Amino acid sequence: MPELPEVEVTRQSFADRIAGSHILALRMGKALRWPLGCEPQTLAGRQVLGVRRRGKYLLLDLDQGLLLLHLGMSGSLRFERVPGEAGKHDHMDLQTSQGTLRLHDPRRFGAVVFVPAESSPAAHKLLGKLGVEPLGDDFHALDFWKALKKRKTVVKQVLLGGELVVGVGNIYASEALFMAGIRPSTRTERISLARATRLHAAIRTVLARAVEIGGSTLKDFSNAKGESGYFQLEAAVYGRQGLPCRACGSPIKAIRQGQRSTFFCPVCQKS
DNA sequence: AAAAGCCCCTGGATGC
DNA sequence: TGCATCCAGGGGCTTT
Structure with a gap:
């Protein structure tokens, strides 16, 4: 969750x-x-x-x-x-x-x-190999791009992995990739510096916005005061398969990657 | 070494 | 109504 x-x-x-x-x-x-x-x-x-x-x-x-x-x-x-x-x-x-x-x-x-x-x-074993904090001062676009180029997998999986950058889960991975205009199945080694820079900015923007409005309440999430979040109302692609893209109107697609659902717009996210 | 799969667990939605 | 199947916001461990 x-x-x-x-x-x-x-x-x-x-x-x-x-x-x-x-x-x-x-x-x-x-x-x-x-x-x-x-x-x-x-x-x-x-x-x-x-x-x-x-x-x-x-x-x-x-x-x-x-x-x-x-x-x-x-x-x-x-x-x-x-x-x-x-x-x-x-x-x-x-x-x-x-x-x-x-x-x-x-x-x-x-x-x-x-x-x-x-x-x-x-x-501690659990915290040992975590990546950088996306909202902190150590998350740099150039380093992010260099690290992406060294990987041999697809970009969505790297975001979920948490070894490069932490905190991005299944909702915000799809959302950040949409905002950056990058298809989730794109090979990491083929991402240009310009696109990595866009993704870097998108991750920060999406996460910061979600914090600002209290997170996502899909089923029953609430904070320690019992208050719901509202990001799910602004989701561009997550959970919206078949619905029109908010930017271009094309139907949002859903695919499976590593046993998890991924959502993207086939037109806004060409590659 | 690194990437991909496999599970842990409960409950809600869907299909027959 | 009952039962089977699938899916869900994560991530450590095992296998390739």
Whole structure:
């Protein structure tokens, strides 16, 4: 579900409210993607210093170590002063002095992992080989183009891969490629500097816009305050197969790439 | 080494 | 109504 915009919107919706709190208890429900990595009760008493985001991961910095959260395909967080009773798909309650952070995740592809202080966060296996942040200062068009040229695959797959640039998932990959006028099946080694530059700009524009309007709510995404996003209403191609292209009117096409759906306009995205 | 496939899991939509 | 099948916003691991 959540790509960079949804994760960032979620972060912004509770970071200030949880910062400075003290952990009272951590309750884990059904198994998520990975084990927590420590006994939940050992976290009681730790202070939550703040919340950062790296790619699609959320990092809760503690005064000792950190909690790494991932929302997988169907995860969402809620932060409430007084939470209601936990439902069937609520698999984590982080109870703090300022409220409870609850993970709701029907498919359980999400994760909550404790990373001890002694292991450097960047060195953690899960964060180790992530690409650059698309909205940060280290995402450069020229470097992006050079990296694309070294790959031997198609451009959509590289965007999803996250080794070159992080945070772009299945929705925003299609959207950014549409905005850049590049067909998703284009071989990376054949992309010119000019087109790579357009794609670089499109990724930033699409992601920033999605953050601005609260992300995409396709089924049930909401931020930690329970608010929906509205990007899906502006999607140019994602989920619009057969519907007229907003730019030229041609029917949007859907294809499969690596077991995922891809959407594009065959006229606006010639190659 | 790098790319492509395979799964993990639940639920909603669709087809017979 | 029931049941089978397919699909869904991710990504680590295994296979090629």
